[in-house]
Amino acid sequence: MLKITSLHKEFDVEGRKTNALNGINLTLEAGEFLTIVGSNGAGKSTLLNVLAGVYSQCAGTISLNDIEISNKPEHERAKWIGRVFQNPLVGTAGDMSIAENLLLAFLRGKRKNLRWGLTRKNIKLFEETLEPLDLGLEKRLFTKVRELSGGQRQALALVLATITKPEVLLLDEHTAALDPKTAEKIMELTDKIIRENNLTTLMVTHNMRHALEIGDRTIMMHEGEIVLDISGEERENATVEGLIQKFTQLRKEAMLDDRSLLAGC
Numbered sequence: 001m002l003k004i005t006s007l008h009k010e011f012d013v014e015g016r017k018t019n020a021l022n023g024i025n026l027t028l029e030a031g032e033f034l035t036i037v038g039s040n041g042a043g044k045s046t047l048l049n050v051l052a053g054v055y056s057q058c059a060g061t062i063s064l065n066d067i068e069i070s071n072k073p074e075h076e077r078a079k080w081i082g083r084v085f086q087n088p089l090v091g092t093a094g095d096m097s098i099a100e101n102l103l104l105a106f107l108r109g110k111r112k113n114l115r116w117g118l119t120r121k122n123i124k125l126f127e128e129t130l131e132p133l134d135l136g137l138e139k140r141l142f143t144k145v146r147e148l149s150g151g152q153r154q155a156l157a158l159v160l161a162t163i164t165k166p167e168v169l170l171l172d173e174h175t176a177a178l179d180p181k182t183a184e185k186i187m188e189l190t191d192k193i194i195r196e197n198n199l200t201t202l203m204v205t206h207n208m209r210h211a212l213e214i215g216d217r218t219i220m221m222h223e224g225e226i227v228l229d230i231s232g233e234e235r236e237n238a239t240v241e242g243l244i245q246k247f248t249q250l251r252k253e254a255m256l257d258d259r260s261l262l263a264g265c
Contacts, residue, residue, distance in 0.1 A: 007060035082161035091157030094146035
């Protein structure tokens with residue numbers, strides 16, 4: 001179980017304090033798949049960065065399976081947290097082969113010694129892992145990753161992030177840089193891998209259809225807060241149009257607040 005309590009994150013931009021996260025409270029049960037929507041600057045990616053340990057929180061706690069990880073550095077959290085980024089280049093090492101990338105991911109969190117290497121057993125495991133993707137990557141294990149297409153590279157990044165079955169998987173708009181057809185393929189693979197491995201997942205997306213069709217639960221963030229949290233029948237009955245309407249309403253309210261502040265100056 002992932003539990004986030006009263007999480008705050010503040011940035012200092014040119015001497016001005018900005019609240020990126022403003023008291024986030026969120027609990028995910030084991031295997032729960034959460035999709036996250038919100039406008040630019042809503043705090044979505046900041047939330048993932050704080051969970052991963054890229055940023056430290058200003059206040060609040062993060063616990064995983066009843067163990068607090070709030071003060072653990074990013075490299076320690078990587079033992080439990082897998083992540084796929086928007087840019088396929090970020091999650092893979094281009095100058096290394098597919099097999100070498102997989103080996104490094106497979107050894108994540110394990111004590112490394114001279115016995116580790118590309119053994120026949122590992123190669124067979126990697127072939128079996130890649131074959132269900134139906135991209136032919138299992139036949140190209142010794143191909144440099146830089147020679148892959150964007151979709152193939154992102155599919156590999158997804159496998160790298162999940163090969164050790166992490167406690168939590170973070171997906172930060174991981175299909176946004178792909179063409180529509182490839183994005184749909186990667187989303188299908190994403191759903192398949194998460195369901196088969198029962199991974200607790202947080203997925204940030206700007207695709208409203210994906211937000212409602214993929215996963216179990218959807219939250220909307222606005223100005224560092226969760227303003228909508230739907231699951232079950234409520235989520236099944238929700239529509240893309242309804243989410244967009246909620247976005248529009250929040251923007252209008254924010255503009256009115258800005259105007260009232262200016263009027264009082």
